[in-house]
Amino acid sequence: MGPLIPEIISPEWNNIIAIVLGIAFGYVLESAGFSSSRKLVGVFYGYDFAVLRVFFTAAITASIGLLFMDYFGWVNMAALDGLPARVYPIIVGGIIMGLGFVTGGFCPGTCITAIGIGKLDGYVFFGGIILGVFVFSEMFPLFENFYNSSNLGDVSVPQYFNISPYWFMVGVSVIAIVAFYVTLQIRKRIKKVEY
Amino acid sequence: MKINPDKQHVYWNPYFAGFLMGIILLLTFYLTGRGLGASGAAKAIVTQTVHTVAPTHTENNTYYAEQFKGGKTPISNWLVFEVIGIVIGAFISGSLSGRAFFRVQHSPKITSRRRLWFALLGGALFGFGAQFAKGCTSGAALSGMAVLSLGGFIAMLSIFGGAYLFAYFFRKLWI
Amino acid sequence: MKKRYIFLALVPIVLSILLALLPDKSNSIDAKRIAKNLKSAKYTGVSPDKLLLEAVNNDRFIQPDELATVIMGQDPSYMLIDLRDAGQFEKFTLPGAINIPSDQIMTEENRATFESDAYKYVLISNGTILSDQVWMILRRAGYDNLKVLNGGLNQFYQLYLNPPKPGDLDPSEAFDNYRFRKAVGAHLGLPNPDEFIPGGSAAVVAPSVTTETAKSATKTPAKKVVPVKAAGGGDEGC
Numbered sequence: 001m002g003p004l005i006p007e008i009i010s011p012e013w014n015n016i017i018a019i020v021l022g023i024a025f026g027y028v029l030e031s032a033g034f035s036s037s038r039k040l041v042g043v044f045y046g047y048d049f050a051v052l053r054v055f056f057t058a059a060i061t062a063s064i065g066l067l068f069m070d071y072f073g074w075v076n077m078a079a080l081d082g083l084p085a086r087v088y089p090i091i092v093g094g095i096i097m098g099l100g101f102v103t104g105g106f107c108p109g110t111c112i113t114a115i116g117i118g119k120l121d122g123y124v125f126f127g128g129i130i131l132g133v134f135v136f137s138e139m140f141p142l143f144e145n146f147y148n149s150s151n152l153g154d155v156s157v158p159q160y161f162n163i164s165p166y167w168f169m170v171g172v173s174v175i176a177i178v179a180f181y182v183t184l185q186i187r188k189r190i191k192k193v194e195y
Numbered sequence: 196m197k198i199n200p201d202k203q204h205v206y207w208n209p210y211f212a213g214f215l216m217g218i219i220l221l222l223t224f225y226l227t228g229r230g231l232g233a234s235g236a237a238k239a240i241v242t243q244t245v246h247t248v249a250p251t252h253t254e255n256n257t258y259y260a261e262q263f264k265g266g267k268t269p270i271s272n273w274l275v276f277e278v279i280g281i282v283i284g285a286f287i288s289g290s291l292s293g294r295a296f297f298r299v300q301h302s303p304k305i306t307s308r309r310r311l312w313f314a315l316l317g318g319a320l321f322g323f324g325a326q327f328a329k330g331c332t333s334g335a336a337l338s339g340m341a342v343l344s345l346g347g348f349i350a351m352l353s354i355f356g357g358a359y360l361f362a363y364f365f366r367k368l369w370i
Numbered sequence: 371m372k373k374r375y376i377f378l379a380l381v382p383i384v385l386s387i388l389l390a391l392l393p394d395k396s397n398s399i400d401a402k403r404i405a406k407n408l409k410s411a412k413y414t415g416v417s418p419d420k421l422l423l424e425a426v427n428n429d430r431f432i433q434p435d436e437l438a439t440v441i442m443g444q445d446p447s448y449m450l451i452d453l454r455d456a457g458q459f460e461k462f463t464l465p466g467a468i469n470i471p472s473d474q475i476m477t478e479e480n481r482a483t484f485e486s487d488a489y490k491y492v493l494i495s496n497g498t499i500l501s502d503q504v505w506m507i508l509r510r511a512g513y514d515n516l517k518v519l520n521g522g523l524n525q526f527y528q529l530y531l532n533p534p535k536p537g538d539l540d541p542s543e544a545f546d547n548y549r550f551r552k553a554v555g556a557h558l559g560l561p562n563p564d565e566f567i568p569g570g571s572a573a574v575v576a577p578s579v580t581t582e583t584a585k586s587a588t589k590t591p592a593k594k595v596v597p598v599k600a601a602g603g604g605d606e607g608c
Contacts, residue, residue: 035294
């Protein structure tokens with residue numbers, strides 16, 4: 001039963017697995033066009049919805065896969081690392097990240113793929129991240145209370161609303177497909193941008 | 196290898212890429228019990244650098260000190276290795292389709308300098324915001340959503356919501 | 371729209387609906403939620419005939435010695451629930467016990483206490499009867515991991531305040547047992563009967579741990595202390 005580390009595969013392999021998974025992740029990200037900031041922000045201006053499509057497809061694939069693995073007892077989904085729901089810090093952080101997304105044109109993962117193919121704006125963006133993290137860490141005592149506030153713990157959405165995770169998954173899939181279809185229609189109406 | 200310039204802007208079908216990315220994410224969870232991420236690596240780099248320069252300072256700041264718990268060294272964090280992998284993987288893919296060379300990509304309406312300044316600003320904001328949410332788009336939103344975590348969904352909605360909120364003001368940078 | 375996209379779009383929906391319709395999710399992420407809902411729902415728990423079967427066997431009992439081991443080891447997987455009223459609880463209880471008076475056992479807040487699967491719940495009262503009644507009510511409502519302290523606080527007290535001394539012909543385990551009980555008594559702050567001052571309050575804390583061998587050597591007759599005094603006055607004997 002997964003996760004295979006540390007019980008089945010020894011932890012020494014952890015870093016090697018990290019690199020291998022990173023290579024695969026980087027390869028797919030780059031091939032999907034995520035190294036191009038103008039393609040990425042297209043989702044906010046309606047000329048390219050690649051981000052939304054890739055993102056949603058990946059999330060749905062992974063979570064349906066995990067639900068099946070959980071069902072067959074290969075992995076205990078409840079024990080996997082989720083994101084502790086500190087509601088307000090996440091919302092504030094998310095909005096700041098959103099602002100960073102439209103100004104910088106990358107998110108950390110995609111900026112690293114941009115670094116991989118030699119985009120100087122990617123390098124600068126990464127420098128910016130370092131700066132942002134540094135500033136945050138130095139100012140941390142100021143935010144400490146807020147940072148730890150409104151923590152609901154590592155709950156899942158179905159758990160929180162007390163619904164079946166499977167029907168929730170059906171809902172997410174339907175929403176994603178509707179979103180794919182709607183964005184397709186939007187893109188047809190918006191003037192093409194060459195990038 | 197011969198580089199075909201026409202191939203430069205030909206990317207994979209997004210659904211296909213998304214499916215593969217989902218499988219990789221699934222595999223990551225199955226192998227290691229954790230999700231993918233990226234901003235954590237920047238955090239590790241910062242912490243390690245600050246620790247090398249001023250060790251007592253990192254001990255006094257709870258945010259830094261947390262990362263040293265249990266005798267850990269931040270720089271040997273799982274995410275750092277994963278990020279090294281991403282660079283390699285992106286380079287392989289980029290060179291196969293002739294996209295790997297040094298340049299600044301920007302809208303024809305703005306200069307490179309302006310693009311770089313905004314990239315720095317955006318990076319700083321992203322780095323700052325990612326600390327609040329404990330993860331970025333890949334670490335918090337994507338990996339969080341994969342395990343149906345409430346935090347992941349909130350993160351996804353607020354990142355994209357925030358971006359749509361401000362997108363109008365920065366349209367000149369992109370279109 | 372291309373046909374294959376429609377097909378592709380159907381794949382995740384069909385797969386997730388399939389998941390929702392698959393039977394028996396006993397070991398899945400959803401199992402806890404289903405179990406919890408069952409517990410919260412009124413009287414959907416254990417059926418009467420099954421409950422009757424459980425009531426006649428003694429599996430639900432935890433013996434005083436087992437409980438003492440739990441207390442001494444500070445085992446976090448046990449939750450001690452004192453069912454007596456608040457007044458008695460305040461006068462004396464076992465270390466780490468929480469107070470849920472038996473008449474408030476089914477309030478929403480208190481029911482929530484029993485919903486975690488992480489604990490074994492030890493029901494404690496002065497005797498066995500009250501604990502057993504509460505066990506019956508909770509079990510019928512579907513809660514599990516419930517234990518009843520056999521003999522209640524009264525017997526617990528007898529055993530640790532004044533453990534029966536083993537005779538010369540008893541096996542060595544009996545002596546080990548005796549020493550363990552003495553040590554528990556000292557840990558719980560019970561007055562040591564060997565050094566008990568007549569007229570002193572029962573709540574006087576035993577003066578530290580004396581070597582047990584020395585104690586068993588001195589053959590001073592143990593003075594009788596009425597345990598119910600310390601337990602806050604005997605009531606209906608439950």
